[in-house]
Amino acid sequence: MSLIAAEAVGKSYRSGAWLAAPEPKTVLRDVDLAIAPGECVGLLGRSGCGKSTLARLLLGLETPDTGRITFRGRDIAGIGGAERRDFRRAVQLVFQDSIGAVDPRHTIERTVGEPLRHLTDLDHDARSARVAELLALVGLDRRDGEKLPGQMSGGQLQRVCIARALAPKPELIVLDEAVSNLDLVLQLQILDLLAGLRRQLGTAFLFITHDLRLARRLCDRVLVMEEGRIVDAAKTVSSLHHPASRALSAAVLPALPISP
Amino acid sequence: MGGMLTIEGLRLATRRHGAPIELVRGLDLSVPAGQVTALVGASGCGKSLTCLGIQDCLPPGVTRIAGRVAVDGQVKSGLELRGRLVATILQNPRSAFNPVLSMRAHALETLKATGRQGPDSDKRILAAFAEVGLDEPARVLELYPFQMSGGMLQRVMIALALLSEASFLIADEPTTDLDLVLQAHVLDLIERLVATRVLGVLLITHDMGVVARTARTVAVMEAGQIVERGDVRDIFSTPRHAATKALVAAHLALYPEEQVA
Numbered sequence: 001m002s003l004i005a006a007e008a009v010g011k012s013y014r015s016g017a018w019l020a021a022p023e024p025k026t027v028l029r030d031v032d033l034a035i036a037p038g039e040c041v042g043l044l045g046r047s048g049c050g051k052s053t054l055a056r057l058l059l060g061l062e063t064p065d066t067g068r069i070t071f072r073g074r075d076i077a078g079i080g081g082a083e084r085r086d087f088r089r090a091v092q093l094v095f096q097d098s099i100g101a102v103d104p105r106h107t108i109e110r111t112v113g114e115p116l117r118h119l120t121d122l123d124h125d126a127r128s129a130r131v132a133e134l135l136a137l138v139g140l141d142r143r144d145g146e147k148l149p150g151q152m153s154g155g156q157l158q159r160v161c162i163a164r165a166l167a168p169k170p171e172l173i174v175l176d177e178a179v180s181n182l183d184l185v186l187q188l189q190i191l192d193l194l195a196g197l198r199r200q201l202g203t204a205f206l207f208i209t210h211d212l213r214l215a216r217r218l219c220d221r222v223l224v225m226e227e228g229r230i231v232d233a234a235k236t237v238s239s240l241h242h243p244a245s246r247a248l249s250a251a252v253l254p255a256l257p258i259s260p
Numbered sequence: 261m262g263g264m265l266t267i268e269g270l271r272l273a274t275r276r277h278g279a280p281i282e283l284v285r286g287l288d289l290s291v292p293a294g295q296v297t298a299l300v301g302a303s304g305c306g307k308s309l310t311c312l313g314i315q316d317c318l319p320p321g322v323t324r325i326a327g328r329v330a331v332d333g334q335v336k337s338g339l340e341l342r343g344r345l346v347a348t349i350l351q352n353p354r355s356a357f358n359p360v361l362s363m364r365a366h367a368l369e370t371l372k373a374t375g376r377q378g379p380d381s382d383k384r385i386l387a388a389f390a391e392v393g394l395d396e397p398a399r400v401l402e403l404y405p406f407q408m409s410g411g412m413l414q415r416v417m418i419a420l421a422l423l424s425e426a427s428f429l430i431a432d433e434p435t436t437d438l439d440l441v442l443q444a445h446v447l448d449l450i451e452r453l454v455a456t457r458v459l460g461v462l463l464i465t466h467d468m469g470v471v472a473r474t475a476r477t478v479a480v481m482e483a484g485q486i487v488e489r490g491d492v493r494d495i496f497s498t499p500r501h502a503a504t505k506a507l508v509a510a511h512l513a514l515y516p517e518e519q520v521a
Contacts (some may be wrong), residue, residue, distance in 0.1 A: 252440065
C-alpha cells in the first residue's frame with residue numbers, strides 16, 4: 001500500500017481582489033500521485049506549475065477542492081485525534097528559505113526540539129539527548145545547539161531544518177526546493193546527506209525541484225508537472241519524453257565550457 | 261562602448277568589538293568589454309560585497325579602506341560608475357523595483373538620472389523592452405511589479421541597464437531565483453547583449469554550469485581573495501587551487517559520466 005497518495009486532486013485559488021469577483025485560478029487538475037514507503041520521488045516543473053500546491057495538499061496544510069489525499073489508505077480529511085497526530089508526525093516538510101523557516105530568537109536546540117515537544121511524549125532530558133543525536137546525524141556539532149540562527153550559515157541552517165524534519169521520525173519528508181538557495185558544494189553535501197539518511201532510516205522523500213541535475217542524482221523516479229497536471233513520469237530523467245520535460249532538459253546547464 | 265573596467269587592490273573591512281576585520285583583502289580584477297568574466301566562490305566568500313564595493317554602495321558598517329576602480333585607465337568614483345558606466349542586476353529582481361511604480365515610471369527614472377529624458381522617452385523605453393525580448397512592450401510599460409513574473413522583472417532590469425547605456429553590467433547571481441528554463445532565457449539574453457552591444461559583464465555566481473555556459477575568463481574567490489584565475493577551459497580542465505577543485509568537482513558530480521569525459 002502506498003504511504004501517501006493524491007487521488008484525482010484538483011485545487012483552485014481565488015485571487016485577493018476585494019470588489020471584483022474574479023474567476024478562480026485552477027492550479028491543480030486531476031492529479032494522481034502515490035508515494036510508497038522509503039521511495040524517493042522527484043517532482044519537476046517550472047515556476048508556477050503547481051508543485052508546491054501539491055506538496056501543501058499532501059501535507060494537509062490545505063484541502064483539495066476535488067479528489068482526496070490518503071495516508072495509508074485513509075482520507076486525511078476524515079481523520080482526527082490520535083490518527084491526526086500520527087499523520088502530523090509522519091509527514092514533515094523542508095522549505096527553500098531556511099532563514100525564514102526558523103525563529104531567529106530560538107536556539108538551534110529549541111528549534112530542532114520543537115516537534116518533539118508537540119508530537120512526542122519525550123521529557124526534557126530525553127528530548128535534549130535526541131536533539132544531540134539529530135544534530136550529529138546531519139553533520140552538525142552538539143555545541144551548535146546553543147547557537148542562534150543568525151550565527152549560522154545558510155547551509156548549516158538548512159541542515160538544522162532537515163534535523164527538525166527528522167526529529168519526529170517521519171515516514172515522508174517533502175523537500176520543497178530545499179537546496180535551491182545553497183551553493184553547489186553545499187547542495188551536493190545535502191544531497192549526499194539525504195541519500196545517506198534514506199539508506200539509514202528508510203525515510204521516503206518527495207523532492208521538488210526545477211533542476212534536473214539534482215533529481216538525477218537522488219530520485220528513484222521523476223514526475224514532471226505543467227500547468228497543474230502531471231504530464232510525464234519515468235524511472236530516470238533521461239527517459240522523460242513530454243515537451244515540458246524536454247524544455248527542462250534543454251535548459252540544463254552544460255557540464256563543460258562551451259565558450260568560443 | 262568598449263574598454264576595460266579594472267579594479268585594483270580593493271580592500272573592504274568592517275569592525276567587530278573595535279577591531280577591524282578585512283572582508284575583501286586586496287582584490288585585483290579586470291573586466292574587458294565584449295565578454296563575460298565570472299567571479300565564483302562559495303557562499304560568504306565576498307563576491308557580492310566586491311560587487312557593491314566596486315560601486316561604493318556598501319552596507320552600513322563596511323568601508324572601503326583601499327583600492328581604486330578605473331575605466332580605460334581613468335579612475336572613477338562610485339558616483340560616476342553607479343548606473344552610468346556600470347549597471348547592476350541582482351538575484352531578486354522583485355526587491356529591486358518599487359512596488360507602487362509602473363515599469364514606465366522606473367524606466368523614466370533611469371533616463372532622468374542619466375540625463376537622457378526627452379520627447380522620445382517612451383519610444384526608447386519600448387525599444388529597450390523589445391530588445392530584451394519582452395512580449396508586448398507597450399503593455400509591459402503599464403504593469404506594476406506584482407503583475408509580473410520573476411523572469412519578466414529580470415528582463416526589465418536588463419532593459420533598464422540598456423537604457424542607462426552603461427558599458428559594463430555587474431550581474432550578481434542573476435538567475436539563481438529563476439527556474440531552469442527562464443535561467444536559460446536570461447543567459448541567452450546576456451550573451452546576445454555581450455555580442456551586439458559589446459557589453460563587459462562581471463557575472464557573480466556559484467553555479468559552475470552558468471560559468472561553463474557563458475564565461476570566457478573566471479576568477480575564483482575564497483575568504484576575500486582571488487585564489488585562482490584563468491581561461492574558463494583551463495579552470496575546468498586543470499583547476500589548481502583547492503577551492504577551484506571543490507567547485508568544479510561538485511559541479512561535475514551532478515552530471516552523468518558520459519557528459520563529463
